Structure formats: structure tokens, C-alpha cells
Amino acid sequence: MARLVLKFGGTSVGDVDRIKNVARRVKAVVEQGNEVAVVVSAMSGATNQLVKWTTEVARLHDTREYDTVVATGEQVTIGLLAIALQEIGVPARSWMGWQVPIRTDGAHGSARIESVDTSEIEKGMKQGQVAVVAGFQGIGPDGRVTTLGRGGSDTSAVALAAAMKAERCDIYTDVDGVYTTDPRIVAKARKLDKITYEEMLEMASLGAKVLQTRSVELAMNHGVRVQVLSSFSDAPGTLVVDEDEIVEKEIVSGIAYSRDEAKITLRAVKDRPGVAATVFGALADAQINVDMIVQNVSADGEATDITFTVTRAQIDRALKVLSDLKGKLDYEKVLSDPAVTKVSIIGVGMRSHAGVAQRMFQALADKGINIQVISTSEIKVSVLIAEEYTELALRSLHTAYGLDAA
Ligand code: ADP
Numbered sequence: 097m098a099r100l101v102l103k104f105g106g107t108s109v110g111d112v113d114r115i116k117n118v119a120r121r122v123k124a125v126v127e128q129g130n131e132v133a134v135v136v137s138a139m140s141g142a143t144n145q146l147v148k149w150t151t152e153v154a155r156l157h158d159t160r161e162y163d164t165v166v167a168t169g170e171q172v173t174i175g176l177l178a179i180a181l182q183e184i185g186v187p188a189r190s191w192m193g194w195q196v197p198i199r200t201d202g203a204h205g206s207a208r209i210e211s212v213d214t215s216e217i218e219k220g221m222k223q224g225q226v227a228v229v230a231g232f233q234g235i236g237p238d239g240r241v242t243t244l245g246r247g248g249s250d251t252s253a254v255a256l257a258a259a260m261k262a263e264r265c266d267i268y269t270d271v272d273g274v275y276t277t278d279p280r281i282v283a284k285a286r287k288l289d290k291i292t293y294e295e296m297l298e299m300a301s302l303g304a305k306v307l308q309t310r311s312v313e314l315a316m317n318h319g320v321r322v323q324v325l326s327s328f329s330d331a332p333g334t335l336v337v338d339e340d341e342i343v344e345k346e347i348v349s350g351i352a353y354s355r356d357e358a359k360i361t362l363r364a365v366k367d368r369p370g371v372a373a374t375v376f377g378a379l380a381d382a383q384i385n386v387d388m389i390v391q392n393v394s395a396d397g398e399a400t401d402i403t404f405t406v407t408r409a410q411i412d413r414a415l416k417v418l419s420d421l422k423g424k425l426d427y428e429k430v431l432s433d434p435a436v437t438k439v440s441i442i443g444v445g446m447r448s449h450a451g452v453a454q455r456m457f458q459a460l461a462d463k464g465i466n467i468q469v470i471s472t473s474e475i476k477v478s479v480l481i482a483e484e485y486t487e488l489a490l491r492s493l494h495t496a497y498g499l500d501a502a
Pocket residue numbers: 104105106107108137247268269270271273274275276277278279280303304305306307350
């Protein structure tokens with residue numbers, strides 16, 4: 097007998113028939129003699145609708161009330177799944193985040209889980225009751241409902257698995273595993289049997305939304321075994337594992353992309369000490385996250401350009417910060433471009449191989465795709481390109497690194 101956490105995403109609980117399908121899957125796992133907790137997301141599209149309503153009422157609004165609204169999607173699905181389970185003879189009850197409780201910090205809209213007290217739900221589970229827990233939500237230090245950021249149900253599931261010392265956390269979704277790249281964009285993407293925590297962490301943080309970044313971080317830190325698999329088929333999924341469990345290490349195991357980027361260039365900034373500190377200090381003070389940065393050496397020792405990226409949602413705020421700096425900072429003008437994509441290659445094998453980045457640059461050059469910004473770390477190389485070339489770049493890189501499915 098094992099203790100398992102099963103998580104079902106939005107598409108998997110997208111309508112009543114799908115919820116009944118999930119109930120049957122859960123029942124099968126229970127009948128194998130396992131103790132089961134289930135985490136569910138809101139029905140697909142529900143959270144988007146809730147978010148839209150909050151912004152329609154007011155573009156800038158109280159994030160505590162935003163959480164009150166957007167957390168409701170999961171309340172519907174936990175109740176419906178508990179009913180569906182009861183209907184087929186499986187004892188079950190629903191749990192809201194605050195009822196568990198799942199405690200978070202107070203960063204409404206993107207809260208981090210601080211602790212999960214599983215003693216109450218475990219009492220029920222020991223008597224054969226399935227705990228159906230709302231993903232994406234918790235309770236903050238102010239006693240109010242918080243949400244964990246988009247895609248946060250993955251994190252709820254892993255946190256619950258860590259707290260319950262579950263054997264494994266199975267993430268059921270609408271694809272049957274983690275692929276070399278987004279299978280909805282590259283038809284030749286290949287399913288991976290295994291991927292390392294480290295690579296999965298990079299893939300997620302560089303845009304592969306199959307797992308929320310924070311969930312991978314938690315799994316890695318707490319040694320939670322995570323499996324990604326389909327709720328619509330019985331195909332084997334992908335296991336996220338330690339590096340030593342993978343015998344044949346690929347140089348590049350995956351390619352990720354993010355359209356959630358916007359590029360800003362400060363043209364002809366006076367080249368003197370303190371400029372970068374002033375620019376990025378002001379952005380940080382405004383809670384704006386800067387991702388990629390390039391600054392050129394000035395040709396004449398007088399003026400240079402600084403280019404950086406922020407998320408698309410933050411571009412207006414970033415531009416406002418820069419225009420407010422005009423008195424303090426000497427620059428010619430600000431240029432911005434929201435139509436850019438960051439494409440990244442990821443692989444632990446990169447550490448021990450030369451020429452990996454060069455192959456990327458060549459593959460893009462062969463297709464006439466211009467690279468606007470480059471950034472690298474030990475196991476990844478990212479480039480910023482025009483958004484219109486996203487698919488072409490992904491497909492070309494996938495082929496260039498020998499990742500295409502046969
Ligand atoms: P859920 O609602 O189940 O949480 P998500 O939509 O959040 O599902 O995540 C699953 C989606 O992630 C897939 O439909 C797929 O388009 C996308 N995706 C992006 N990159 C990858 C990848 N490398 N492997 C698998 N899926 C990926």
C-alpha cells in the first residue's frame with residue numbers, strides 16, 4: 097500500500113463527464129489499496145474568466161479581493177469531484193485550502209506555501225476517505241484566502257505530497273508526459289521517460305508550462321518523486337528524477353519558449369558609473385522583474401545602449417519608471433517591443449560539451465532568424481527573437497540537436 101497524491105489540471109476536469117472520468121481513475125488507484133489525496137484545478141477557462149472579471153471591474157485592484165474571486169474556480173471542482181466519487185462508492189470529502197490548512201505568505205496573487213498541516217486530512221484518509229483538495233489556494237498570515245500564481249495547483253500537489261511523505265505525486269494533464277518541447281507546437285517533439293529536477297526546473301522557468309516552476313523547486317528540495325501523465329490515456333508518463341538516475345545524458349534534453357517577454361532599450365545613455373544601478377534599482381523598487389540584460393561597450397566612451405526584458409504585463413509600468421528617471425538619467429530615448437519570444441535550449445550535458453551554443457546560433461542563422469539578446473547559464477542558453485519566428489525557431493533547433501521523433 098502506498099500513499100499517493102494525484103493532481104488533475106483544468107482540461108482534465110473541464111466538464112462533468114471529465115470529472116466523472118477522473119473519479120473513475122481515482123477509484124482504480126484506491127482499489128489498488130492506496131491511500132489517496134487528490135488535488136484539482138478549476139475547470140479549464142474558469143480561472144481566465146475570473147481574472148478577466150476582476151480587471152473589467154478595475155484595471156488596478158486590491159489583490160486580496162482578486163484572490164477572493166479567482167480562488168473560487170477550485171471550490172467548484174473539489175465539490176463536484178467529491179460528489180462524483182461518492183456516486184461510484186468511494187468515500188470522499190472536499191477541502192478548501194484554508195480548511196486543510198495550507199498556510200502561505202501574504203503575497204496575494206503569487207503567494208508561496210509556508211506549511212501544510214495534513215493531520216486532519218490524514219485522519220480521514222486512514223479510514224479510506226479520499227481527500228479532494230483545492231489547488232492554487234491557501235490562507236495568508238492575515239487570515240485571508242491567497243492564490244499561488246497561475247498554474248499553482250501543481251505546487252499545491254507537490255507541497256501536499258511533501259507534507260504527507262507521499263510515495264509519489266502524479267500530475268495528470270492533457271499531454272502524456274514532458275516532451276522535448278511543447279508538443280502542441282512541434283509535431284516531432286518526443287516524450288521523455290525521465291528528466292532531471294534541474295532540467296525540469298529550467299524548462300518550467302523558461303516557459304514550459306507543463307509544471308509550475310515553484311512545484312519543481314519544491315519537489316527537488318523535498319525529494320518528492322513527480323510523474324507527469326495523461327488523464328485521457330494509459331500511456332506511461334515522464335518521471336522527474338535525480339541526475340544519477342539518468343544513464344545516457346543528452347547534451348540538450350529540451351527546448352522551451354516564452355512569449356511573455358517584452359524588450360526595452362535605453363538609447364544613448366551616458367556611459368558612467370552608476371547608470372545600471374540607477375535604472376535597475378528604480379525598476380526593482382517598482383517590483384518589476386528584469387530578465388535578460390545586455391549593455392554594450394560604448395564606442396566613444398560617451399554613450400551606450402542598455403537593452404533588457406520584462407514580462408509583457410509589466411511593460412507599461414517599466415516605461416513609466418524610465419520616463420520618471422528622465423531628470424536623473426541622461427539618455428536619448430526609450431524603445432520598446434512587446435513582440436518578442438525567448439527561446440531556450442536546456443541540458444545538463446552542456447556542462448561538459450563545447451560548441452553547444454554555436455550550433456544554436458548557426459541553426460537560427462540558417463533560417464535567417466536574427467538574435468536580439470543572448471543569455472546563458474551552466475545548463476541553458478536563451479536567445480530573444482522576433483515573435484513571428486517562434487515556431488520556425490523551435491522546429492529548427494529541435495532538428496539541429498537531433499531531438500526529432502523518428
Ligand atoms: P493543466 O491544466 O493540466 O495544468 P497546463 O496547460 O498547465 O495543463 O500544462 C500542459 C500543457 O503544457 C500542454 O498542453 C502543453 O501544451 C504545454 N507544454 C509546454 N511545454 C511542454 C513540454 N515540454 N512537454 C509537455 N507539455 C508542454
